[in-house]
């Protein structure tokens with residue numbers, strides 16, 4: 001292996017890149033590194049290894065029917081799910097959804113998304129670098145001999161001074177249970193954030209004599225025919241699951257801390273925050289405004305639709321690395337720009353921001369990561385290099401304690417982006433040296449469609465038919481806008497329904 005920074009065509013450096021996970025983030029990252037290999041004057045070549053625990057790509061979008069062997073379901077995708085973002089923005093920039101686009105609804109099924117990801121992987125020849133059935137068990141930062149604090153401080157914007165990372169994994173298909181180890185120049189963590197259910201502590205939960213589930217275990221509304229169900233949490237999954245179950249259940253209570261008054265919408269009843277369960281099994285709800293109380297005693301099943309924790313089980317005390325991801329906090333630190341490990345930028349964490357449009361964000365995060373390597377070898381002069389170590393640490397510290405960009409952010413909102421995601425995308429594109437008029441049109445069009453889609457979705461009442469999912473969009477990037485090819489909601493509004 002030879003390291004070089006000159007412009008000799010035959011003097012290419014080889015960098016080994018490890019990617020943990022072959023979901024939407026891992027695929028976009030593999031593509032970004034492999035794409036850089038094709039650049040005409042590339043003076044660095046990347047050898048990409050994707051380690052994927054499952055036998056297939058796609059992560060959460062690979063739906064498996066729950067097994068009949070009584071094991072609790074451990075993957076969040078459920079059988080009837082349709083996306084809550086339109087496919088016109090739920091796409092990689094270089095790979096729009098093809099086919100008979102205008103004729104089908106913009107909100108597609110999980111099987112459609114999985115097929116889209118398979119097509120993406122095939123189109124860009126990604127499967128050759130994916131090792132299926134390989135679960136990463138240990139990650140370790142390998143200190144290079146010359147890698148000490150003062151050295152790093154001086155040249156920390158130089159990827160050559162960043163430490164290598166070693167990974168250990170087991171091959172799940174291997175009957176001998178053999179483990180493997182390899183050292184990489186950079187590791188991108190794309191392990192997803194929908195595997196470890198998070199549920200709020202609910203005082204008196206042990207008094208409840210019915211069934212208690214987390215949304216990760218939910219699959220089929222028919223399991224709830226005639227039941228009375230309480231969904232705790234009314235964000236994306238709570239809203240969808242309560243709507244599905246509402247079609248067959250006797251009654252569904254949908255409880256959320258943002259709700260101030262009990263209100264019925266057919267058999268779906270919106271409730272304030274679930275406060276406690278008393279010794280008789282009665283469930284109490286309270287609002288945050290005036291501590292008004294409501295109580296119900298007819299619930300059969302509680303489903304916690306309360307999200308997931310970040311988790312990196314392959315990082316531990318022996319990893320030679322400072323990383324904090326406390327359960328319940330929904331905060332990972334220390335990260336520079338929610339992506340690079342502030343101390344060791346050869347280690348990156350993709351997909352940490354939430355309330356975003358994930359696929360385009362993954363693509364831009366990957367481009368920003370790759371640019372730090374290609375620019376070192378003279379490929380992209382407009383790349384913005386990461387600042388030195390102390391600046392990165394200070395910025396990571398500020399971000400971790402800011403409560404996120406929400407005006408009254410809490411710790412759990414540290415990685416919430418929402419309407420701030422567009423500036424984050426612009427920043428990533430600028431770092432990557434690819435921010436231009438066309439990129440601005442792309443980001444602004446994503447924003448326009450996202451805003452319209454959110455407005456339609458949020459105007460739905462609990463339990464109401466999800467007519468927003470019938471809308472069809474067409475992108476108009478040149479105008480930073482979209483055309484509405486069809487909208488049931490617009491028709492309903494026009495008809496005064």
Ligand SMILES: Cc1cc2nc3c(=O)[nH]c(=O)nc-3n(C[C@H](O)[C@H](O)[C@H](O)COP(=O)(O)OP(=O)(O)OC[C@H]3O[C@@H](n4cnc5c(N)ncnc54)[C@H](O)[C@@H]3O)c2cc1C
Pocket residue numbers: 020021022023024025026051052053054057058059060061076077078081082083084085090134135136137190191192193194237314350351357358359
């Ligand atoms: C129910 C549900 C609905 C959603 N709806 C939408 C939607 O409508 N629109 C949208 O854009 N997004 C939606 N999302 C968000 C979705 O998670 C993202 O779109 C995106 O697919 C996340 O990709 P990822 O690669 O980060 O994670 P994942 O898809 O979770 O992929 C992570 C991969 O890493 C692998 N892995 C994990 N640990 C290891 C290890 N130790 N070793 C090796 N491999 C490992 C896993 O097997 C998995 O394949 C939804 C998510 C859920 C759960």
